[in-house]
Amino acid sequence: MQPIGILLLLAVVTTGVVLVVRLLRHRRARPAPAGAGRPSTIDVTAELPTFNIIALGAQETGKTVLLASMFHRLSTELREGGFRLVTGLEQAADLTDLYATLRDPGDAWPPGTMIGQTRSFSFDCVGTAGGRDHAVLRFNYLDYAGELVGGGRAASVPVHGRQVSQQDLEQRLDAAHAIFGIIDGRRMVDALRGGRDGQLYLENTIVPMIVLMRRAECPVHFVLTKWDLFDTVGADEDEENDRLELARKELLSYPPIRNLVEQRRRTHKIVRLIPVSAIGRQFATMTEDGHMVKLPHGRLRPVNVELPLCAVLPDLFAQVSAKLDAAVERKIAEESRALSRLSLTETMSAVGRFLARPTGQAVRLAADLAVGRNVFSEQIVGTFLDWIGEPFEAKAREVAQAIDDAHRSADQIRLARQAVLEEFRENMVVLRRQLPASDLTTWGVR
Incomplete structure (x- = not known):
């Protein structure tokens, strides 16, 4: 071969190697797909029913600490057999570092949300059946920057920037399945004691939040942080409901908040007041100048941090059920039992056919009236049918002879989902029994 030919051949080969190396680097540099980093033992269905949560709260309310504490508890500390949360490696590492x-x-203390720092988290809710973990639904959690609801250093944000963010937030509210309004417990305690700073906080931060909440059709949960500070507020240590009743009365003394609750009560929409503590009662103390200081040998014992998340599905489905009459609910229960005999692929087709029938159209109309248009996807409808229908008899299902592997897998995923739904339901029953003041609209849920 001539020297020129050899040089050309070497050039072609070298170019090819470079291209292959660049391609491999490009592939390795691609972002991990949704769900990457989760343990391989978790079975994930093709399309999980996804529920959108928006957390509203001014700066320094405890939103960041609450989120880290909630994730830690729901990913590592729950009892055997309880549901748990998983997320991608990057988000899990961030929340673990915060905790x-x-x-x-x-x-x-961990740094709070900075101005303009709206953050989004995606959590898969995992249940167990047949000796395996199954991802059965997903929560998208949006932690909106404090300046959008007043308070903190909102005045330093450019007006145009606030307007754009506000428009984005309003669009997201239309697609939300739950709104968390985060209330700073320290400032609420100050308001209960007649402090002017606490009263100004409620007037200038919580009341403006109500304007956004009135736009939303989905359930609203006021999440009262720093519940450990309420032990000295006007009630004995064991009378938690009395302390919550004081906070409830203080909130309802403001006409915009009271009007929101009354309006939602008339339309059978839910408003809750859920007290939480990300640290518990034995971890920190408040100094005379109002600063929280960690105790050298404090014990971190969070209180109720899982309850806001547990309330999302029960309250959402309760609002939809309130728009259905008893006969339609019985028909839905029959449809649900029929769907339980199908594989997951067959179920999705069956849900589509269900929505085309009169009963399905009644569900769609009820959902539109209860939580707004285009919020109930077919995946969520399937979960709603599970919720309305009678729970599976776990032992009977486990010993039944499945038609094939697809049906056996579907049975296990449904069992896992039913276990998660039942745990949500039980948590809400306990909340209503122990803290009846938590239900601001005082009408029942399933």
């Missing part, structure tokens, strides 16, 4: 900062007595 490590929180629990370290020698470290500062």
Whole structure:
């Protein structure tokens, strides 16, 4: 071969190697797909029913600490057989680092949400059946920046920037399945004691939040943080409901909040007041100047941090059920039992056919009236049918002879989902029994 030919051949080969290396680097550099980093033992269905949560709250309300504490509890600390949360490696690492900062007595408190720092998290809710973990539904959690609801350093944000963010938030509210209104417990305690700072906080931060909440059709949950600070507020230590009743009365003394609750009560929409503590009662103390200081040997024992998430589906489905009459509910229960004999692929087709029939159209209309248009996807309709229908008899299903692997897998996923739904339901029953003041609209849920 001539020298020129050899040089050309070497050039072609070298170019090819470079292209292959670049291609491999490009592939390795691609972002991980949704669900990457989750343990391989978790079975994930093709399309999980997804529920959108929006957390509203001004700066320094405890939103960040609450989120880290909630994730830690729901990913590592729940009892055997209970549901748990999983997320991608990057988000899990961020939340774990936040929790490590929180629990370290020698470290500062975790930094809060900065101006303009709206964050989105995606959590898969995992249940267990047949000896395996199954992802049965998904929560999309949007932690909106504090300046959008007033308070903090909102005045430093450019007006145009606030308007654009506000428009984006309003669009997201239309697609939300739950709104979390985060209330700073320290400022609420100050308001209960007649402090002017606490009263100004409710007037200038919580009341403006109501304007956004009135736009939403979905359930509204006021999440009262720093519940550990309420032990000295006007009630004995064991009378938690009395303390919550004081906070409830204070909130309802403001006409915009009271009007929101009354309006939602008339239309059978839910408003809750859920007290939580990301640290518990034995981890920190408040100084005379109002600052929280970690105790050198404090014990981190969060309180109720899982309850806001557990309330999402029961309250959402309760609002839809309130728009259905008893005969339609019985028909839906029959449809649900029929669907339980299908594989997951067959179920999705069957849900589409169900929605085309009169009963399905009644569900769609009820959902539109209860939580707004285009919020109930077919996947969520399938979960709603599970909720309305009688729970599976786990032992009977486990010993039944499945038609094939697809049906056996579907049975296990349904069992896992039913276990998760039942746990949500039980948590709400306990909440209503122990803290009846938590239901601001005082009408029942399933």
